[in-house]
Every structure is written in structure tokens, then in C-alpha cells.
Amino acid sequence: MMEGDDTRPDATGIVDLRSDTVTLPTEAMLAEMRRAPLGDDSRDGDPTVRALEAQAALLTGKEAALFVPSGTMGNLLAMLAHGERGGEILADGGAHLFNSEIGSVVAVAGLIPRAVASHRGAMNEDALAQAIRAASSAGRPRPALIWMETTHNGAGGAVLPLSHMARVHALGRSNGIAVHVDGARLFNASVALGASAQAIADHADSVMFCLSKGLSAPVGSLLAGSAAFIARARGFRRFVGGNMRQAGVIAAAGLVALDTMVERLREDHAAAARLAHALAWLDPVLAEPDQVQTNILRVDVSSSARDAADWASRLKRHGILVQASGASQLRLVTHRHIDSAAVERTIAAFAAEA
Ligand SMILES: Cc1ncc(COP(=O)(O)O)c(C=O)c1O
Structure with missing residues (x-):
């Protein structure tokens, strides 16, 4: 965690991957x-x-x-x-x-x-x-x-x-x-x-x-x-x-x-890459790690029996917020409040629902 970074919303226990716009001021x-x-x-x-x-x-x-x-x-x-x-x-x-x-x-x-x-x-x-x-x-x-x-x-x-x-x-x-x-x-x-x-x-x-x-x-x-x-x-x-x-x-x-805040964006990119690799390991259709260059990850749920909205609501029960985008895609965005524990919780939630 970075110095002066104590406005993190950890207390809620929610992992909010809907957008990097949810970040709070330091x-x-x-x-x-x-x-x-x-x-x-x-x-x-x-x-x-x-x-x-x-x-x-x-x-x-x-x-x-x-x-x-x-x-x-x-x-x-x-x-x-x-x-x-x-x-x-x-x-x-x-x-x-x-x-x-x-x-x-x-x-x-x-x-x-x-x-x-x-x-x-x-x-x-x-x-x-x-x-x-x-x-x-x-x-x-x-x-x-x-x-x-x-x-x-x-x-x-x-x-x-x-x-x-x-x-x-x-x-x-x-x-x-x-x-x-x-x-x-x-x-x-x-x-x-x-x-x-x-x-x-x-x-x-x-x-x-x-x-x-x-x-x-x-x-x-x-x-x-x-x-x-x-x-x-x-x-x-x-x-x-x-x-x-x-x-x-x-x-x-x-x-x-x-x-x-500029240099630390690298951490967000690394978190998105870690998510992509883990999701691709669960199901290669879910994510394409070599396409993830920055902090946004598009997850393709078309190979599953459920649509994107259903995935989003199931992940929400694990405390993971993602954005459904169309019928078959989820958008996950990493940011300052997504630390490695949040990444691992997200991977575990996908594994539980996959
Ligand atoms: C690529 C791009 N352009 C413009 C905007 C609009 O920015 P704002 O939400 O500050 O109006 C967004 C917002 O997410 C964006 O992703």
C-alpha cells in the first residue's frame, strides 16, 4: 500500500472492478x-x-x-x-x-x-x-x-x-x-x-x-x-x-x-495481467492475456451457460463488482484500490462460478 493511501474503501469488503473512476482521493x-x-x-x-x-x-x-x-x-x-x-x-x-x-x-x-x-x-x-x-x-x-x-x-x-x-x-x-x-x-x-x-x-x-x-x-x-x-x-x-x-x-x-499517481499505474497493469492469466487458466475463452496491455480486461463469458448480467450478479454475491457489457462480455478495470488480495478474491470468485 502506498504512503498517504489511507482512503481505500477496504472497510466495505467490496472489490469494485467496474471502473477506475471509483478511486478515492489520497x-x-x-x-x-x-x-x-x-x-x-x-x-x-x-x-x-x-x-x-x-x-x-x-x-x-x-x-x-x-x-x-x-x-x-x-x-x-x-x-x-x-x-x-x-x-x-x-x-x-x-x-x-x-x-x-x-x-x-x-x-x-x-x-x-x-x-x-x-x-x-x-x-x-x-x-x-x-x-x-x-x-x-x-x-x-x-x-x-x-x-x-x-x-x-x-x-x-x-x-x-x-x-x-x-x-x-x-x-x-x-x-x-x-x-x-x-x-x-x-x-x-x-x-x-x-x-x-x-x-x-x-x-x-x-x-x-x-x-x-x-x-x-x-x-x-x-x-x-x-x-x-x-x-x-x-x-x-x-x-x-x-x-x-x-x-x-x-x-x-x-x-x-x-x-x-502516474508511475503507480504500472501496478494496475500488472494486476490486470495477473487476472487475465488466471482467468485464461480457468477457461481459455474467458481472457486473452496477450491482449491485456493496461488496466482494462474484457472477459468473454460466451462459452458458459450464463450471460454477462447473470455472471455480474453471481460475482456480486462474492463481493466482486464487475460491469456487464452486452450479453457475453464483462469489463474489469483495475485501479489503486485493487491490491493483490482483491485480485486473488476475484480469481477465487470466478473459479467458484466457472
Ligand atoms: C475513453 C473515454 N473517453 C471519455 C470518457 C469520459 O470521461 P468522463 O466520464 O470524465 O466524462 C471516458 C469515461 O470513461 C472514457 O473511457
């Missing part, structure tokens, strides 16, 4: 929240928010960054600030954007979603080039934005290869189309690749990352990009009601998260 975060210098962020600026935004810009190698309450808002502002209402947004069909943020895409940003064939979250580059060509020739709406997601939630935490990202970015550039990265779990990707966050963000015009997932901060995400882009996003943040006042209270936790 004692160090709570202490910083109490002593952070504060101001009215949308009047004179909040010094702690400014410090967090500067740190985010530095880490991603962008000119500027903007603090927002959620990943969804960061992504929405990216669409609005790059945007061109009525244009197409090209992403893989399994993107979080298309599955969970489609209202933002269509109803607020006014973009038209175009799903590009993909494998493990990575768009097929020929299909992407073809989609861009088709749009230019067939009088379809202009391609306005190319979207990548890393790590990829729907693809079981898969990490996009940097070479792929570089080619997609080049394709965007040569066609005058902006490229955004939904990096809700950017630092999981960074740790898994052994590359800096900047080395990933270099392959996009803008990037969003979340503090409130594996990094354990209670609230907040950042959007980073050029100074002009962030100025536009800041205007749109007001437009969607995202202006905050003494937001340094939460930004303070974010600064601690970036300082203390």
Missing part, C-alpha cells in the same frame, strides 16, 4: 485541496488552476491547456473548437465518443459521425484515407475532424501504436483535417508504451486526458492544444456552462495526481 490530495491558493477562475483566474493547466501543457508538449470538469466536456470542447458544424468526424466505430458521447457529437457539436473500420481500436488507415477521399469526391459533408482514442476503452485498454498515430496525424495534415486524441487514460498509454505523454500527444493537434480515472483525483480533465485552439475552447466552456470559480480546490488534487 490523503495527500485532500491535504493539498485544503491549502491550495484559490481565486475566481473565470474572473481573475485561480492560481492553482493556472498551475495545473501549465503542467498539463508542459506534459503534453502543447502551447496551452484548459481545465474542465469531465472528459466528456473536454472532448465536446475539442469538437466545438476544431469544429465545423455539419462536417464529418471520423473515428473507429467502437470509440467511447460514438458509444457514450454521441449526443455531444450530433446535438451539440453538430458533427456527422462516420465510423471507420478498425482493429483493437486502431482505425484501418486505408479505410480512413478512403473515407476522406470519398467525402471529397461524393459531395458528402467535409471531413472536419479525425479522432483517436488511447488507451481504448472498448478494445480492452488497447494502446494505439505510436507509428499508427503518426501516420493518421500525417493523413490529417495532408488533407487539412485536425486530429484529436481522446486520452482519457493517456498516462496508462504512456506507461505501457514507455513513452512520455508528449510523445503520444505529438501525433495530434489536441488531446484530452482525465485526472479522475486511474490517477485517482476526484474530479477533472484537461484539454491541451495550441494557444488559439485553447482560447476558443475556453470560450465554448463558458457557452456550455463549464466555467468554474474556486476550482483550485479540485485542481490541487489534480496536481498531486500528476505528481504521484
Whole structure:
């Protein structure tokens, strides 16, 4: 257990693998929240928010960054600030954007979603080039934005290869189309690749990352990009009601998260790998250990007589919470509160129910 890590919800005896968003702030975060210098962020600026935004810009190698309450808002502002209402947004069909943020895409940003064939979250580059060509020739709406997601939630935490990202970015550039990265779990990707966050963000015009997932901060995400882009996003943040006042209270936790929580994401990746190996040993259909790159594990229960919802409710009786995803998949996400005892309890629960 890490120092200052005594806000773990062990007392409940529940092993909550539904998401890394369930993580609680550390004692160090709570202490910083109490002593952070504060101001009215949308009047004179909040010094702690400014410090967090500067740190985010530095880490991603962008000119500027903007603090927002959620990943969804960061992504929405990216669409609005790059945007061109009525244009197409090209992403893989399994993107979080298309599955969970489609209202933002269509109803607020006014973009038209175009799903590009993909494998493990990575768009097929020929299909992407073809989609861009088709749009230019067939009088379809202009391609306005190319979207990548890393790590990829729907693809079981898969990490996009940097070479792929570089080619997609080049394709965007040569066609005058902006490229955004939904990096809700950017630092999981960074740790898994052994590359800096900047080395990933270099392959996009803008990037969003979340503090409130594996990094354990209670609230907040950042959007980073050029100074002009962030100025536009800041205007749109007001437009969607995202202006905050003494937001340094939460930004303070974010600064601690970036300082203390990035390297420990490795532990979450190791826990997910341990789970995958053990489940594959129980039944090779359940998990594919060589596909588990970060902290998300997709468990395939199709070979069993029970559907995913039934599995989830049976595991719950063992005190293990997982998320059913469709009829045949469970999603397990490891995080700071999942220690080795929690991993072993999870394996035992699967063994009892298999
Ligand atoms: C890949 C991805 N993008 C965006 C989001 C949205 O983040 P938030 O829940 O902070 O709005 C999530 C949330 O899980 C996500 O997994």
C-alpha cells in the first residue's frame, strides 16, 4: 500500500472492478485541496488552476491547456473548437465518443459521425484515407475532424501504436483535417508504451486526458492544444456552462495526481495481467492475456451457460463488482484500490462460478 493511501474503501469488503473512476482521493490530495491558493477562475483566474493547466501543457508538449470538469466536456470542447458544424468526424466505430458521447457529437457539436473500420481500436488507415477521399469526391459533408482514442476503452485498454498515430496525424495534415486524441487514460498509454505523454500527444493537434480515472483525483480533465485552439475552447466552456470559480480546490488534487499517481499505474497493469492469466487458466475463452496491455480486461463469458448480467450478479454475491457489457462480455478495470488480495478474491470468485 502506498504512503498517504489511507482512503481505500477496504472497510466495505467490496472489490469494485467496474471502473477506475471509483478511486478515492489520497490523503495527500485532500491535504493539498485544503491549502491550495484559490481565486475566481473565470474572473481573475485561480492560481492553482493556472498551475495545473501549465503542467498539463508542459506534459503534453502543447502551447496551452484548459481545465474542465469531465472528459466528456473536454472532448465536446475539442469538437466545438476544431469544429465545423455539419462536417464529418471520423473515428473507429467502437470509440467511447460514438458509444457514450454521441449526443455531444450530433446535438451539440453538430458533427456527422462516420465510423471507420478498425482493429483493437486502431482505425484501418486505408479505410480512413478512403473515407476522406470519398467525402471529397461524393459531395458528402467535409471531413472536419479525425479522432483517436488511447488507451481504448472498448478494445480492452488497447494502446494505439505510436507509428499508427503518426501516420493518421500525417493523413490529417495532408488533407487539412485536425486530429484529436481522446486520452482519457493517456498516462496508462504512456506507461505501457514507455513513452512520455508528449510523445503520444505529438501525433495530434489536441488531446484530452482525465485526472479522475486511474490517477485517482476526484474530479477533472484537461484539454491541451495550441494557444488559439485553447482560447476558443475556453470560450465554448463558458457557452456550455463549464466555467468554474474556486476550482483550485479540485485542481490541487489534480496536481498531486500528476505528481504521484502516474508511475503507480504500472501496478494496475500488472494486476490486470495477473487476472487475465488466471482467468485464461480457468477457461481459455474467458481472457486473452496477450491482449491485456493496461488496466482494462474484457472477459468473454460466451462459452458458459450464463450471460454477462447473470455472471455480474453471481460475482456480486462474492463481493466482486464487475460491469456487464452486452450479453457475453464483462469489463474489469483495475485501479489503486485493487491490491493483490482483491485480485486473488476475484480469481477465487470466478473459479467458484466457472
Ligand atoms: C475513453 C473515454 N473517453 C471519455 C470518457 C469520459 O470521461 P468522463 O466520464 O470524465 O466524462 C471516458 C469515461 O470513461 C472514457 O473511457
